[in-house]
Amino acid sequence: MDDDLYPPLPVRAEGLLDVGDGHRIFCQDAGNPDGKPVMVLHGGPGSGIASMSRRHFDPDAYRIIQFDQRGAGRSTPNIGEPDADLATNTLWHLVSDLELLRERLNIERWQLFGGSWGSTLALAYAQTHPSRVSEIVLRGVFTVRGSELDWIYRGGAANLFPAEWEEFLAPLPENLRKDPLAGYGELLASEDRGVRERAAIAWSVWEGATVALLPQEAFRNQYASPAFALTFARLAVHYFRHGAWLEEGQLIRDAGRLAGIPGVLVQGRYDSVCPPITAYQLHRAWPGSSLQLTEGAGHAVNDPGILAALRAATDGFR
Known part of the structure; x- marks a missing residue:
């Protein structure tokens, strides 16, 4: 795996x-300060900066910028508790935060790099501010359409992971199992911390169980940590219950706005979180994009072939 990554890079x-509304976002800058700017967008919503993500880029060629999205990681306030205000935490707030950060750093244009939810945010930002984007590299494409949410949270992926799906449903009373997204929204708003924590862990463990082509205990352990799960689950449910404040199919419908922006879509053939149909349809709608369907890979960034494809993309744009 290390052969497909650059060496660890300090901040x-x-x-x-x-950024206003009582929010402060935590930002990091690494690599060559005079290099090609790239904004690395984390997944989730709610996971936060990953130091490994800097290793997709040649540190002599790139200026690598990361930030914890509202409510996540070291940004404040953290959204893990039920009384934390979510009213000013939407996709369009994050798009505005990105633009404010770009202006603050005095960057004319930057490359966007994101996986899963990070691909959603990258597409929303690029379609809003296409003149500010030089290239885009996406992995495990996700656009928050109803069909995509139905697949992972309303029973589609249960056909591949039946035992894990039963564990996912276990915290929900029978009357809330018809729509697990809505049901988890109720549990995560409970005044009982035990109820919130059990629900958050079950939600997160489902994600950890489905992310890799072959089971990886490290994913399950990370996602099962209460400190991680409470923020991760609450933000994800908040965003997905609202369809990320997107019109149905908007990011693929408006992909024509990306014409002239080169893009590489790296997609695992057996991605059971974000199936390849979304990346394929985005590619068909986005002039100038290329789709690299990686055989023998699922959704995880370290599944076979994914890291090599990402490095080839960033080196190609270097």
């Missing part, structure tokens, strides 16, 4: 940016 600068 050169970091800090908090006040």
Whole structure:
């Protein structure tokens, strides 16, 4: 795996940016300060900066920028508790945060790099501010359409993971199992911390169980951590119950706005979280994009072939 990654890279600068609404986002800057700017967008919503993500880029060629999205990681306030305000935490707030950060860093245009939910945010930002984007590299494409949510949260993927699906449903009373998204929304808003924590862990463990082509205990352990799960689950349910504040199919419908922006879509053939149909349809709608369907891979960034494809893409745009 290390052969497909650049060596570990320390952060050169970091800090908090006040983006309004009582939010401050935690940002990091690494690599060559005079290099090609790239914004690395984390998944989730709610997972936060991953240091490994810097290793997709040649540190001599790239200036690598990351941030914890509202409510996640070291951004404040953290959204893990039920009394934390979610009213000013939407996809379009995140798009505005990105643009404010770009202006603050005095960057004319930057490359966007994101996987899963990070691909959603990248597409939303690029379609809103296409003149500010030089290239886009996406992995495990996700656009928050109803069909995509039905697949992973309303029983589609249960056909591949029946035992794990039963565990996912276990915290939900029978009357809430028809729509697990809505049901988890109720549990995660409970005043009983035990109820919230059990629900958050079950939600997160489902994600960890389905993410890799072959089971990886490290994923399951990370997702089962209560400190991680409470934020991750609450933000994900909040976003997905609202369809990420997108019109149905919007990001594929409006892919024509990306014409002139080169893009690489790296997609695992056996991705059971974000099946390949979404990446395929986006590619067909986006002039100038290329789709690299990676055989023998699922959704995880370290599944076979994914890291090599991502490095080839970033080196190609270097």
